[in-house]
Amino acid sequence: MKNDDLLVILNALVEPVFLVSAKRQITLANSAAEELFGESQIGKDFVYAIRNPDALKCIEAVLQGQAAAEAVISLPVPVRATYKLSSVHLEGGDGVQAEAVVSLHDISHVLEAEQMRSDFVANVSHELRSPLTALSGGIETLKGAAKNDPAARERFLDIMEREASRMTRLIGDLLSLSRVEVNEHVRPSERVNVLAVVEKVVDALETQSKAEKKPIKLQSSKGDWNVPGDQDQLTQIFQNLIDNALKYSRENSKVMVSLTRRDKVVGMTGPALVVEVKDQGEGIPAEHIPRLTERFYRVDDSRSREKGGTGLGLAIVKHILNRHRGRLLIESEKGKGSTFIVCLPLDAAVQ
Ligand SMILES: Nc1ncnc2c1ncn2[C@@H]1O[C@H](COP(=O)(O)OP(=O)(O)OP(=O)(O)O)[C@@H](O)[C@H]1O
Ligand SMILES: [Mg+2]
Structure with a gap:
């Protein structure tokens, strides 16, 4: 087989592959390898393509006659990633001027x-x-x-x-x-009236709201507030968001909950029902916002614990919204308060 024919086959592979000669020169690199390590690797010493001592040991062992060798290597460029490098001795590969085949498998996600x-x-x-x-x-x-x-x-x-x-x-x-x-991958099949769900949650939190002197104001216009959803899970979302708004805001401040429709929400196709839970707390510093939905992530550890929080509430909210193909947006301004915005697709068919 000629090198050109071989390259056609190697280019069809998604993983980077190199052929290496007995003198450690690269004789062939597929397009995935060129994409990762740059073009014009042909003729160069393998050492310059992958600058890693373990990779070098691996290839040397195979060039000296070992049937195969493996190494786990971390490469800083183009993005930091960890690969399993496999090097295999090529038997009877005279026609392709190669002594070894080196392939890399990205194991970062594992x-x-x-x-x-x-x-x-x-x-x-x-x-x-x-x-x-x-x-x-x-x-x-x-x-x-x-x-x-x-x-x-x-x-x-x-x-x-x-x-x-x-x-x-x-x-x-x-x-x-x-x-x-x-059941995150199973779409909910009931139709749920979100306004009724929110009203029930607000009722249930009435005692807490009175005790902490933080009234909850609910606003919605007339209309059809039904979405494809799971009633218990939607209840859990609003229960946590309104509970957070009460827990993390000042005494005598208001919690505002509003329901609206939007024709377009970033990252969603089709119209959405939007529920905003807005508080007048101290706000959340911007660097914490992207991490809030991680399990056990708390902005102020001792404050959350003192309030009895487990730090799992928003992680649960995120997974429920994934199941509903919805989105959670968080806006916050220091000293003014935070708004948690739940967007739920109004029509299951469009999503
Ligand atoms: N409205 C808010 N204002 C300020 N900080 C908030 C607000 N909502 C959430 N947070 C911060 O985000 C963290 C995570 O919230 P989450 O609901 O996941 O956990 P929790 O409320 O501490 O515990 P749990 O919900 O399990 O009772 C909280 O600990 C708090 O630091
Ligand atoms: Mg919470």
């Missing part, structure tokens, strides 16, 4: 997923450990120092009750998150 999984386990363990420590501490005190002290006993029982309910909430949120993830 490593990222592994990292996310282990971060998640570490986060969950950490989140569970603090209420557990408080509970064990409480039990120890009740058995010892506070045994015959009714006032101290009451105080510790209160703390233990709070910590136990924190664990219950955390586990409830984790289960909820995994349930949402499981």
Whole structure:
């Protein structure tokens, strides 16, 4: 087979492939390799194409007769990525002037997923450990120092009750998150009246709103507020957003919830129902906004914990919106407040 014919085949592969001669010269590079490492690699020493000591060791081993060798290498350009480099000795490859075939497989996303999984386990363990420590501490005190002290006993029982309910909430949120993830790819089939859902959530939060002196104002014009959706999940979205607005705003400030329709929303095709939840809190610094929907991400860790938050609320909101093919936009101005904007497609057929 001629080099040209071979190149046609190698160019059809999505992964970068090099052929390397016995003198370590590159004799052929497919278009994926040229795209990644630049054109005109032919004739150059392989060392100059991939500047990495492990890659070099790998290729040397194969050129000296080893059947195959592998290495995991990180390359900083053009974007930082990690590859599995495989080098295979070419038997009877005289016609193509090559002694070895080197291919690269991008494994960055696999490593990222592994990292996310282990971060998640570490986060969950950490989140569970603090209420557990408080509970064990409480039990120890009740058995010892506070045994015959009714006032101290009451105080510790209160703390233990709070910590136990924190664990219950955390586990409830984790289960909820995994349930949402499981059916994220199944489109909801009911039709749900979003105004009715929001009204119910506002009613349910009435006591909290009164206690914190933060009235909730709901605004909507007349109209059809039905969208294809899952009623319980939509309830969860507004429950968290309005609860956040109440939790993270000043006393005597208002929480405004409004429903409107928009013909066009960035990133969505077709008209959308837009629900805005606006508070008059201290706002969220811009650098935090893109990370708010990450699991356990909190702007002010101690404040959120003190309010009983698990830091999973917005992660759940994001996954529910993914399932509904909707979007969450966050706008915030320091000192003035934040607005969380939920956009839901009005028509399932267009999406
Ligand atoms: N309206 C808001 N104003 C200011 N900060 C907010 C607002 N909403 C959310 N945040 C910040 O985003 C973080 C993540 O919110 P999220 O709803 O995911 O978690 P949480 O409210 O702390 O816990 P949970 O919702 O599980 O009770 C919060 O800890 C808070 O720092
Ligand atoms: Mg929340």
